[in-house]
Amino acid sequence: MSETVLQHNQVSYLEYQGRFKGLFAWIFSTDHKRIGLLYLYSMLVLFSVAATLGLLMKIELIAPGKTIMDAQTYNSFFTLHGITMIFLIVVPGLPAVFGNFFLPIMIGAKDVAFPKLNLLSWWIYILGALVVLSSQFIGDGPPDTGWTFYAPYSFRTGTNMLPAVTGAFILGFSSIATGLNFIVTIHRMRAPGMAWMKMPLFPWALYGTAWIQVLATPIVGVTLLMIVLERTLQIGFFDPALGGDPILYQHLFWIYSHPAVYIMILPAMGVISEIIPTFARKTIFGYKAIVVSTLAIAFVGYFVWGHHMFTSGMSGTALYTFSILTFLVAIPSAIKIFNWVATLHKASIDIQTPFLWALCFLFVFMIGGLSGMVLGALSANVHLHDTAFVVAHFHFIVFGGTGFAFFGALHYWYPKMFGRMYDKGWANIGLAIFFTGFNTLYLPMFYLGMIGMPRRYYDYVEEFHGPNIVSSFGAMLMIAGLIIIITNLIRSARKGEIAEADPWKGKTLEWSIASPPTLENFDEIPVVTKQPYDYE
Amino acid sequence: MFSQKIPDASNFVKGVDTSFMVILGIIFFFLIAITATMIYFVFRYRKSKNPKATQIHGSVSLEITWTIIPTILVMVMFYYGWIGYKPMKEAPEDAFTIKSIGRMWNWQFQYENGKQTDTLYVPLDRAVKLDLKALDVIHSLYIPAFRLKQDLVPGKKQMMWFIPGRVGEYDLFCTEYCGLQHSSMHTSVVVMPQDKFDKWYIDTTRVATLITDKPGALGHLIVKKNGCLACHSLDGSKLVGPSWKGLFGKTEVVITQGKKRELIVDSAYIHNSIHNPNSDIVKGFKRGLMLSYKDDLTDEDIDEIIKFMKTLSE
Numbered sequence: 001m002s003e004t005v006l007q008h009n010q011v012s013y014l015e016y017q018g019r020f021k022g023l024f025a026w027i028f029s030t031d032h033k034r035i036g037l038l039y040l041y042s043m044l045v046l047f048s049v050a051a052t053l054g055l056l057m058k059i060e061l062i063a064p065g066k067t068i069m070d071a072q073t074y075n076s077f078f079t080l081h082g083i084t085m086i087f088l089i090v091v092p093g094l095p096a097v098f099g100n101f102f103l104p105i106m107i108g109a110k111d112v113a114f115p116k117l118n119l120l121s122w123w124i125y126i127l128g129a130l131v132v133l134s135s136q137f138i139g140d141g142p143p144d145t146g147w148t149f150y151a152p153y154s155f156r157t158g159t160n161m162l163p164a165v166t167g168a169f170i171l172g173f174s175s176i177a178t179g180l181n182f183i184v185t186i187h188r189m190r191a192p193g194m195a196w197m198k199m200p201l202f203p204w205a206l207y208g209t210a211w212i213q214v215l216a217t218p219i220v221g222v223t224l225l226m227i228v229l230e231r232t233l234q235i236g237f238f239d240p241a242l243g244g245d246p247i248l249y250q251h252l253f254w255i256y257s258h259p260a261v262y263i264m265i266l267p268a269m270g271v272i273s274e275i276i277p278t279f280a281r282k283t284i285f286g287y288k289a290i291v292v293s294t295l296a297i298a299f300v301g302y303f304v305w306g307h308h309m310f311t312s313g314m315s316g317t318a319l320y321t322f323s324i325l326t327f328l329v330a331i332p333s334a335i336k337i338f339n340w341v342a343t344l345h346k347a348s349i350d351i352q353t354p355f356l357w358a359l360c361f362l363f364v365f366m367i368g369g370l371s372g373m374v375l376g377a378l379s380a381n382v383h384l385h386d387t388a389f390v391v392a393h394f395h396f397i398v399f400g401g402t403g404f405a406f407f408g409a410l411h412y413w414y415p416k417m418f419g420r421m422y423d424k425g426w427a428n429i430g431l432a433i434f435f436t437g438f439n440t441l442y443l444p445m446f447y448l449g450m451i452g453m454p455r456r457y458y459d460y461v462e463e464f465h466g467p468n469i470v471s472s473f474g475a476m477l478m479i480a481g482l483i484i485i486i487t488n489l490i491r492s493a494r495k496g497e498i499a500e501a502d503p504w505k506g507k508t509l510e511w512s513i514a515s516p517p518t519l520e521n522f523d524e525i526p527v528v529t530k531q532p533y534d535y536e
Numbered sequence: 537m538f539s540q541k542i543p544d545a546s547n548f549v550k551g552v553d554t555s556f557m558v559i560l561g562i563i564f565f566f567l568i569a570i571t572a573t574m575i576y577f578v579f580r581y582r583k584s585k586n587p588k589a590t591q592i593h594g595s596v597s598l599e600i601t602w603t604i605i606p607t608i609l610v611m612v613m614f615y616y617g618w619i620g621y622k623p624m625k626e627a628p629e630d631a632f633t634i635k636s637i638g639r640m641w642n643w644q645f646q647y648e649n650g651k652q653t654d655t656l657y658v659p660l661d662r663a664v665k666l667d668l669k670a671l672d673v674i675h676s677l678y679i680p681a682f683r684l685k686q687d688l689v690p691g692k693k694q695m696m697w698f699i700p701g702r703v704g705e706y707d708l709f710c711t712e713y714c715g716l717q718h719s720s721m722h723t724s725v726v727v728m729p730q731d732k733f734d735k736w737y738i739d740t741t742r743v744a745t746l747i748t749d750k751p752g753a754l755g756h757l758i759v760k761k762n763g764c765l766a767c768h769s770l771d772g773s774k775l776v777g778p779s780w781k782g783l784f785g786k787t788e789v790v791i792t793q794g795k796k797r798e799l800i801v802d803s804a805y806i807h808n809s810i811h812n813p814n815s816d817i818v819k820g821f822k823r824g825l826m827l828s829y830k831d832d833l834t835d836e837d838i839d840e841i842i843k844f845m846k847t848l849s850e
Binding site (some may be wrong): 071072075140144145146149152153156157158240241245246247280281282283285286287288289311312313316319320323324327328330331334335337339340341342344346347348349350351359363364366367370371372374376377378379380381382383385386387451452454455456457458459460461463515529534 | 551564577586602672678690722
């Protein structure tokens with residue numbers, strides 16, 4: 001250790017002055033913490049845009065016929081909403097923000113294995129985001145294919161879909177680079193004494209996720225490239241008019257996009273596994289079972305993509321196999337739920353905002369997962385596929401699961417990241433309104449699906465009107481809650497009370513260092529001797 | 537989806553609803569039991585009530601229990617899903633077959649005796665098989681009351697079948713996103729008793745009697761059946777394609793092979809636009825959206841359509 005390093009360690013990463021000043025000190029920083037925040041701020045902006053699109057869609061659906069926009073606008077809104085939420089926020093979200101910030105700290109390292117590659121990942125991410133967004137402004141109008149880009153419609157539409165596809169292709173590299181970085185970091189940079197089975201569960205979840213990112217993302221990259229080649233050079237991969245097969249496209253798309261659901265949900269489960277023991281003041285129940293179920297989900301998750309295609313005309317054997325595997329992948333998730341609830345048994349629970357987020361997560365994630373059981377059953381799926389039921393189901397998983405975990409993580413690690421505490425009263429009020437709005441928005445959509453309302457519908461028959469009104473009202477309530485939550489967090493970053501190093505009495509390594517952390521996190525690399533959640 | 541009056545609307549309602557209700561029962565049990573346990577623990581073991589936590593690292597027997605029980609339950613769920621689904625793929629040989637065609641953005645049903653409709657008419661209590669064909673992009677034929685859905689994939693042969701069990705009119709939707717007018721790709725299934733259906737079925741003259749005296753009435757009927765109005769309005773509003781109000785006889789600016797030119801909309805132009813939709817695109821509209829109707833419309837049909845269009849320019 002040179003003297004300069006010691007000097008670096010006296011100021012926090014937020015105040016540290018490196019080679020660059022101002023904005024450049026951030027966008028050229030290779031510090032994993034600053035990169036985590038870069039992702040956080042980028043995503044906050046993108047999330048505001050995509051959530052506003054969602055709100056406008058729900059207002060459009062408050063009554064049949066035209067309410068505030070025409071059909072073409074509606075179709076491009078749900079397309080951009082989906083692309084932004086999935087490719088730019090939910091898939092990269094937790095690993096890019098909290099993985100970058102906390103993975104090195106939680107395993108006792110000073111940074112990730114490849115800090116420059118890490119910064120490059122963010123730059124690629126921004127490039128991809130700009131290319132995706134450019135599709136809205138250049139060419140023949142915003143794409144209207146839905147985020148799935150199903151062939152052959154994606155070849156027929158006159159809209160400008162190539163930039164959207166190209167953007168998603170570019171984003172894949174960011175995902176792969178981050179995954180690779182995390183795998184190497186976890187293998188090579190754990191602090192002395194931190195055996196695999198002494199590693200906290202969030203890094204474990206990131207490890208499982210990283211493997212999916214590295215192995216599954218190239219498939220969607222190749223698929224999107226094939227669309228580009230087909231549209232520009234008329235090579236017939238997917239369009240039957242050119243001799244291609246539209247079902248092949250669906251297979252390739254879902255071979256990535258289903259594992260992508262586990263890229264979204266595994267880190268969320270990791271976050272919950274951190275929050276619960278901290279506020280329960282208790283070691284996690286069934287540490288090994290949670291680790292094994294994480295790896296099981298990451299593995300089995302590769303083999304269930306066909307359940308997106310039960311009505312596309314696959315052979316019977318394929319259908320039965322995909323249905324069974326879909327049911328089996330639910331079991332490791334159930335095991336996690338049981339272990340989390342068991343952790344609360346005989347605990348000493350300090351009910352704080354992050355813990356309330358975790359409880360709400362458990363409730364909505366259960367609804368999401370259990371409604372997936374209905375969709376996994378072949379006969380019920382035939383009725384419910386591509387209806388509002390599916391939309392409700394995946395919003396409960398993706399928004400209810402990953403989204404709730406993201407906000408839970410933000411409230412949990414906020415004092416560590418910014419060295420200040422948010423207003424807990426407002427945080428709880430915001431959560432209460434958000435949670436109520438969320439359920440009012442999505443629960444009626446289950447019912448709409450049961451009575452047969454298809455998804456991606458701009459207009460609907462009178463029979464579907466009532467539940468749509470309730471749902472649209474819920475959307476407004478939910479957005480109101482979100483505004484309170486986000487305003488509180490932004491305001492507190494400068495004006496909140498100064499936070500202690502360990503405000504929640506957590507036991508993992510991030511709570512042993514200063515808030516906010518110094519540039520190199522640790523003055524001295526810690527030696528780990530205990531289990532991660534040791535409250536003995 | 538819940539309690540249906542007997543009899544069921546189709547032979548698949550029971551299988552689908554049974555699997556749905558069995559799974560719903562199991563998941564409600566788990567949702568309520570786990571949520572209740574969770575809330576109980578939070579109250580019972582909150583810090584003020586239980587200041588010191590008891591450290592418990594886990595229990596192998598519990599882990600095994602809550603692995604095995606859900607495994608058995610999901611296998612039960614799979615079973616119900618499977619037996620409800622299996623008969624959907626096994627159409628009886630003697631089923632009454634109707635060719636069902638989906639295109640952007642309407643449905644067309646062709647019967648063996650040459651009858652063509654945009655509404656699906658089927659006889660009660662008789663196996664009906666739909667041979668599905670998509671002309672442009674993927675569509676999905678969905679009859680919620682029958683609990684049935686099947687994608688129509690261009691270039692692939694697909695079928696669906698059912699036995700209607702109750703007289704009535706039911707919604708039929710497209711559930712695979714297919715572009716601008718996806719949500720208006722909506723029609724009905726009309727289930728009629730066999731005798732009434734037979735009367736309707738053999739009456740191929742009905743179309744002819746309908747046209748009566750009004751000029752262009754037959755053309756209007758042809759236009760409706762072929763779904764032209766999904767993209768071309770009759771009241772002047774701009775949809776995917778140009779409105780037909782006042783179109784005939786009008787001077788239009790079109791793009792022909794990338795070059796702008798003016799022409800007067802006459803019979804020859806209409807004829808060509810139906811056979812080769814992309815050869816002259818009216819300025820302000822997109823190419824590539826309309827397919828050729830060469831095989832769907834005879835020259836006589838087109839003449840009737842032109843007669844109908846003329847009535848819109850008066």
